[in-house]
Amino acid sequence: MTDERRDEKREVADTSGDDAFLVVDDLTVRFPTEDGLLTAVSGLSYEVRMGETLGIVGESGSGKSVSSLAVLGLHDAKSSRISGSIRVGGTEVIGLSESRMRKLRGNAVSMIFQDALAALHPFYKIGGQLAEAYQVHHPNATKRDARRKAIEMLDRVGIPQPDRRVDDFPHQFSGGMRQRAMIAMGLINDPSLLIADEPTTALDVTVQAQILDLLQDLQREFNSAVIIITHDLGVIAEMADDVLVMYAGRAVEYGPCKEILTHPEMPYTWGLLSSVPEVGADTDARLIPIPGNPPSLLSPPPGCSFHPRCAHMDKVPGNLCSTELPELTPGSRGSGHLKRCHLADPDRVFEAEVLPEIAPELVEEN
Amino acid sequence: MFAYIVKRALAGVLVLVLVSMAIFLLFWYGPNSPAQPICDQQTSNRCSPARLKIYEERLGYNNPVYVEYGKFIKGIFVGRDIQVGSTPRHCEAPCLGISSRTDNFVSDEMIERLPATLSVAFGGAFFYLLFGVPIGVAAARRRGTVADKALVSSFLTLSSVPYYLFALMLWLYLTVIFEIPIFSHTGYHKLTENPWNWFTGMFLAWMALGIFGCTQYTRYTRGAMVEALNEDYIRTAKAKGLASRAVVYRHGLRAALVPVVTIFGIDFATLLAGTIITERIFDIQGIGWWGLEAVRARDLSVVAATTLFGAVMLIVANLIVDMLYSVLDPRVRLS
Numbered sequence: 001m002t003d004e005r006r007d008e009k010r011e012v013a014d015t016s017g018d019d020a021f022l023v024v025d026d027l028t029v030r031f032p033t034e035d036g037l038l039t040a041v042s043g044l045s046y047e048v049r050m051g052e053t054l055g056i057v058g059e060s061g062s063g064k065s066v067s068s069l070a071v072l073g074l075h076d077a078k079s080s081r082i083s084g085s086i087r088v089g090g091t092e093v094i095g096l097s098e099s100r101m102r103k104l105r106g107n108a109v110s111m112i113f114q115d116a117l118a119a120l121h122p123f124y125k126i127g128g129q130l131a132e133a134y135q136v137h138h139p140n141a142t143k144r145d146a147r148r149k150a151i152e153m154l155d156r157v158g159i160p161q162p163d164r165r166v167d168d169f170p171h172q173f174s175g176g177m178r179q180r181a182m183i184a185m186g187l188i189n190d191p192s193l194l195i196a197d198e199p200t201t202a203l204d205v206t207v208q209a210q211i212l213d214l215l216q217d218l219q220r221e222f223n224s225a226v227i228i229i230t231h232d233l234g235v236i237a238e239m240a241d242d243v244l245v246m247y248a249g250r251a252v253e254y255g256p257c258k259e260i261l262t263h264p265e266m267p268y269t270w271g272l273l274s275s276v277p278e279v280g281a282d283t284d285a286r287l288i289p290i291p292g293n294p295p296s297l298l299s300p301p302p303g304c305s306f307h308p309r310c311a312h313m314d315k316v317p318g319n320l321c322s323t324e325l326p327e328l329t330p331g332s333r334g335s336g337h338l339k340r341c342h343l344a345d346p347d348r349v350f351e352a353e354v355l356p357e358i359a360p361e362l363v364e365e366n
Numbered sequence: 367m368f369a370y371i372v373k374r375a376l377a378g379v380l381v382l383v384l385v386s387m388a389i390f391l392l393f394w395y396g397p398n399s400p401a402q403p404i405c406d407q408q409t410s411n412r413c414s415p416a417r418l419k420i421y422e423e424r425l426g427y428n429n430p431v432y433v434e435y436g437k438f439i440k441g442i443f444v445g446r447d448i449q450v451g452s453t454p455r456h457c458e459a460p461c462l463g464i465s466s467r468t469d470n471f472v473s474d475e476m477i478e479r480l481p482a483t484l485s486v487a488f489g490g491a492f493f494y495l496l497f498g499v500p501i502g503v504a505a506a507r508r509r510g511t512v513a514d515k516a517l518v519s520s521f522l523t524l525s526s527v528p529y530y531l532f533a534l535m536l537w538l539y540l541t542v543i544f545e546i547p548i549f550s551h552t553g554y555h556k557l558t559e560n561p562w563n564w565f566t567g568m569f570l571a572w573m574a575l576g577i578f579g580c581t582q583y584t585r586y587t588r589g590a591m592v593e594a595l596n597e598d599y600i601r602t603a604k605a606k607g608l609a610s611r612a613v614v615y616r617h618g619l620r621a622a623l624v625p626v627v628t629i630f631g632i633d634f635a636t637l638l639a640g641t642i643i644t645e646r647i648f649d650i651q652g653i654g655w656w657g658l659e660a661v662r663a664r665d666l667s668v669v670a671a672t673t674l675f676g677a678v679m680l681i682v683a684n685l686i687v688d689m690l691y692s693v694l695d696p697r698v699r700l701s
Binding site: 072074098102103104105106107110111113115118119120121122123124132133136137169171185 | 603
């Protein structure tokens with residue numbers, strides 16, 4: 001690494017100081033379509049510190065990936081309208097010139113995509129694709145250096161015989177190895193922020209656990225900030241320090257992981273918890289799905305966007321749920337736990353109605 | 367790989383056998399005697415039934431079709447003697463027979479015609495790609511914009527004009543009406559004798575093929591490119607921080623070329639097999655023109671030779687395209 005480049009990176013890291021490395025504030029992403037303006041993300045705010053992991057959960061189309069792609073500036077300027085603020089290590093990313101944005105991508109911020117088979121180029125060797133990622137941000141590195149770095153990274157993510165497998169094509173790798181290679185590519189420039197978009201969705205369960213362990217080890221080693229996007233609460237429980245639950249483009253619950261998983265205050269989060277299958281459960285036990293479908297992002301329902309599917313609407317007086325959008329405010333459990341719900345006493349409802357269904361043994365203990 | 371090529375070559379030979387049989391059967395069982403045009407020509411249109419019979423005997427049409435077909439095949443492998451008038455002539459293997467119209471060996475005539483056709487084919491194909499691929503890439507990058515829509519619709523309009531009309535108008539305006547010097551003396555001149563004359567003689571034919579063909583290649587390239595640019599690996603390439611030029615060309619075009627190469631292989635073979643309209647309009651004495659003359663004169667040997675030549679070109683092109691496929695796409699393994 002040249003001195004100049006090192007300075008550049010330090011500048012990014014230094015300005016963060018004790019503050020969060022990534023600060024997303026009131027982010028709104030809209031796409032003009034033939035049927036009207038589609039609001040994919042609306043008023044989203046969150047922060048991630050160095051060494052911490054934020055888990056973003058939600059259904060397909062809830063805006064998880066769209067918001068993360070905005071962090072990398074990967075939305076086409078012509079086909080999207082983005083407002084709000086995204087600060088990466090103190091640098092405002094929205095409105096940043098394409099050439100400066102390119103310096104961040106894959107360098108200070110990198111992204112791991114789901115389905116590594118599709119996300120890796122089928123016609124280029126794994127090693128070449130890794131080396132390319134290295135060389136973009138190290139223009140003075142020789143091909144040899146880049147190849148050595150690629151082999152080193154493949155070794156680091158646990159690919160056996162990396163000096164030979166470096167010349168394989170993606171289709172010659174197994175699913176787990178491809179995802180490892182993807183992670184190696186994401187980490188090749190020591191990014192301060194790593195965004196993992198459903199990194200384990202396409203993998204079988206035993207491999208999933210290996211990949212999650214690997215991500216955790218690497219995070220400890222690099223002390224990077226990590227965002228993990230998933231719809232799997234198991235992954236969240238395993239990995240995340242903070243959790244952001246998204247629904248229809250909005251944050252509906254946000255707080256420390258343990259807090260959210262043990263004392264969720266928003267009926268949508270309850271629904272997510274209820275629909276997780278339990279390994280030890282009776283095979284006759286039914287999963288409890290959330291009824292209905294996610295709302296249209298073109299014409300979202302008035303009021304709380306979850307109200308058409310919410311089983312607890314009747315506990316809120318005066319049809320408030322279908323007329324007024326609740327604010328994302330601290331609930332009864334302190335300022336760290338934000339929720340977007342009109343329910344006055346969600347903890348009581350959760351313990352009385354939801355907990356007995358999803359975890360009867362916990363209720364009995366109490 | 368080797369076994370694959372052998373298998374494909376055998377299949378190709380089978381195709382050639384079927385094609386050649388079809389030609390002979392058409393000559394023998396067609397509505398008119400194949401000797402009629404030659405008889406007409408050599409008797410100044412006073413071809414009596416008796417004379418026709420003499421011509422038929424001389425050309426072998428009185429024999430059963432399988433006997434003559436056998437002679438033809440034997441000539442290809444070991445050569446044969448052919449009776450022309452009263453003198454027998456020895457035709458060395460591979461013997462494609464003697465033209466009944468000119469009394470020359472068919473293989474000699476073919477060798478004479480080949481350079482003109484090769485010139486048309488290589489030049490035309492070069493301009494197909496030179497115009498088509500970059501315009502297609504540019505359109506794909508600007509997909510949905512006014513420029514893209516204007517380009518797509520104007521190329522669609524152009525490609526719906528019949529080719530012969532397009533080529534004829536090009537020739538008429540550039541050569542006859544405006545007399546633009548570089549276009550004004552079309553025709554084939556030997557490259558080895560005068561490269562400049564060769565170039566200017568062929569240039570208009572290349573432009574006609576190139577402009578007309580590029581409308582298709584723009585469409586293919588644009589389509590393949592639009593598809594490639596929507597792939598996940600393009601997003602990965604962008605996320606690496608690559609410049610958009612590298613994303614589009616190194617990652618996008620590399621993937622988009624595979625289907626384009628496939629179509630190109632077949633189109634190029636068609637050009638090699640002879641371009642009748644191009645050769646006629648731009649006065650190029652190539653394989654296509656030769657074949658056309660032979661059909662009009664019912665010149666069996668030449669018709670068989672040009673048809674088989676076209677078939678060989680297509681078979682070889684298909685094989686090369688399939689082999690190229692496995693080079694371009696590492697996921698494809700030949701078996």
